[in-house]
Amino acid sequence: MKKRWMRRCSAAAAVWIITAVCTVTAFAAGSLIPVGETVGIQIKMDGVLVAGVADVQTASGPVCPAEEAGLQPGDVITAVNGRPVGSAMELLRAVEGLTGDAAVTVRRSGRDQSLTVTPAREQSGGMRLGLWLRDGVAGIGTVTYLDPQTGAFGALGHGVNDVETGVLLPVADGDVCRARIVDVKRGASGAPGELAGSFDAGDVIGCINSNTSSGIFGVISGSLGALRTPVPVGAPEDVVKGPATILACVSGQTVAEYQVEIARTGAAAGAGRDMTVRVTDPELLARTGGIVQGMSGSPILQNGKLVGAVTHVCVIAFIPTGDYCFMGIFG
Numbered sequence: 001m002k003k004r005w006m007r008r009c010s011a012a013a014a015v016w017i018i019t020a021v022c023t024v025t026a027f028a029a030g031s032l033i034p035v036g037e038t039v040g041i042q043i044k045m046d047g048v049l050v051a052g053v054a055d056v057q058t059a060s061g062p063v064c065p066a067e068e069a070g071l072q073p074g075d076v077i078t079a080v081n082g083r084p085v086g087s088a089m090e091l092l093r094a095v096e097g098l099t100g101d102a103a104v105t106v107r108r109s110g111r112d113q114s115l116t117v118t119p120a121r122e123q124s125g126g127m128r129l130g131l132w133l134r135d136g137v138a139g140i141g142t143v144t145y146l147d148p149q150t151g152a153f154g155a156l157g158h159g160v161n162d163v164e165t166g167v168l169l170p171v172a173d174g175d176v177c178r179a180r181i182v183d184v185k186r187g188a189s190g191a192p193g194e195l196a197g198s199f200d201a202g203d204v205i206g207c208i209n210s211n212t213s214s215g216i217f218g219v220i221s222g223s224l225g226a227l228r229t230p231v232p233v234g235a236p237e238d239v240v241k242g243p244a245t246i247l248a249c250v251s252g253q254t255v256a257e258y259q260v261e262i263a264r265t266g267a268a269a270g271a272g273r274d275m276t277v278r279v280t281d282p283e284l285l286a287r288t289g290g291i292v293q294g295m296s297g298s299p300i301l302q303n304g305k306l307v308g309a310v311t312h313v314c315v316i317a318f319i320p321t322g323d324y325c326f327m328g329i330f331g
Contacts, residue, residue, distance in 0.1 A: 031230035032145040034299040034306050036247025036255040039155070039224075040177035040199025041216065042138045043208060046170040047076040047107060048091050049162055052132035056120040064130040069117040071106065071131070074165035078112070079105040086172060088133040095119055095127050104129075107170070134162065137169065140179050140197035142248065142297030144309040146220060148230050153206065156215045156297040157309035174208030176218065177201060180253045187289035195250065195294030215297065215309070225253055234305035239265050239275055244302040246277075246310065248295050250287050258284040262302065275308060 052073050055062035079085060080094040081103050095102070098119050105114050119127040143155045153176075159168045179199035187193030205222030228247075241264070245257045258281035265275040277300065279290040288295075291310060298310040 031148075031232050032306055033148055033227050033230050034247055034301060035143040035146050035153070035224060035227070036249060036298050037143050037224050037253070038140055038179050038181055038195070038197055038249040038294075039143055039205070040138070040179040040197070040201070041141050041155070041160075041174065041208065042136065042177065042201065043160060043169060043174040043211065043216075044087075044136045044172050045076070045134070046086075046172035047078040047135075048085055048088050049134040049165070049167065049169065050075040050077065050106075050131055051134045051162065051164050054130050054132060056122050056128045056130045058120050059123055063120050065117050065120050065128070066130045069104070069115045071104070071115060071117070071129075072108070074162070074167040075106040075108050076167070076170055077104055077106050086135075088135045091133065095129055098127050137162075138201075140181075140195070140199060140294060141216070142295060142310070143176075143220075143224070144215065144297045144299045145306060146224065146227065151206075151219045151221060152217065153220050154215050154217050154297075154309075157311040158215060158296055159213045160211050160216060168213060169211055171208060171211040171216075174211075174216075174218070175201075175204045176206035176208060176220065178203045178205055178222075178253075181249055181251055181294075184250055184288055184292065186287070187292050193289055193292030195288075195292060197294065225255060231301065232305050234302065234307035236265075238305055239302060239307050241265060242302075243280075244277065244300055244307070246295075246298045246300050248284070248298040248310075250284070250295070256283075257301075260300070 050071055050073055053064055053066045053071060055064050077085060077091060083094060085091040085094055102117050102119065103114050104117050105112055117129055119129055122128050137160060141156045143153055144157060146153050161168050177199045179197050181195050181197045183196040185194045206218055206220035208216050208218040210217045239262065241262050244260050244262050246260050247255055247257055249255045260277045261280050263276045263278050279285055296310050299306055300308040
């Protein structure tokens with residue numbers, strides 16, 4: 001029986017943390033298919049993330065070998081005594097076999113270093129380092145574009161970061177699966193709202209190759225829904241204040257085009273390639289209250305060009321919350 005996953009896209013769900021702008025400089029000279037379809041995303045990390053440290057209850061009292069050795073939340077463990085570890089289970093097995101000090105290789109701030117850790121034997125008899133571990137995440141997100149020639153895609157418009165440490169998760173591999181939106185929590189004053197979606201982990205339609213501050217990237221090998229005609233990729237100077245549209249899925253698997261207004265562009269929006277948009281579409285406002293969490297990656301179109309992607313909701317208490325959203329400009 002295929003396993004069905006359900007994840008809510010919220011800050012507390014340890015899935016997506018919104019951090020950055022979406023760019024597609026590698027494809028700026030060509031045309032891309034704007035997508036807007038919601039997909040399930042499963043990421044297997046390259047190494048094991050230290051989500052936190054904890055005491056080990058030994059016969060002599062609590063100790064924390066990891067903390068004593070200098071391990072920190074956000075470190076990514078890649079090897080124990082020179083032996084690569086690719087999952088939390090592999091790490092636990094490696095620690096179980098230790099009889100003395102261990103050289104633990106960690107990646108911290110992009111650099112590898114070795115720390116000497118002395119495992120402790122807990123009261124139940126097992127050897128432990130005193131770590132909370134994470135080796136993968138799953139959730140839903142929106143595909144921004146598809147290259148009609150290669151099947152390459154970009155999604156989310158921001159990186160996938162660990163919710164507790166803020167670390168951009170290093171990707172070993174990952175899957176893209178068919179998904180559907182099953183519920184919408186409308187945005188309200190002081191709260192950005194969210195989409196809830198489900199996906200079948202066995203219904204894989206693509207792979208994830210990289211997770212960057214600009215989004216996740218990979219290749220779609222299966223079929224998405226009804227795809228639009230490829231359009232040119234706009235440059236920052238192509239974006240002007242005024243009417244535009246976004247493509248988004250806020251119900252089931254149906255992608256629809258909604259009216260928005262570009263309110264600010266470029267430096268006026270706070271960064272050279274950012275812009276701010278306001279949702280004006282009555283149907284979208286009725287369904288969601290504006291932009292909600294889970295719509296990150298929704299492509300933005302203006303004057304027949306793909307010019308950006310939703311990156312994050314701007315929650316402002318004194319206007320209808322979720323009405324505005326920062327967008328990244330392609331180019």
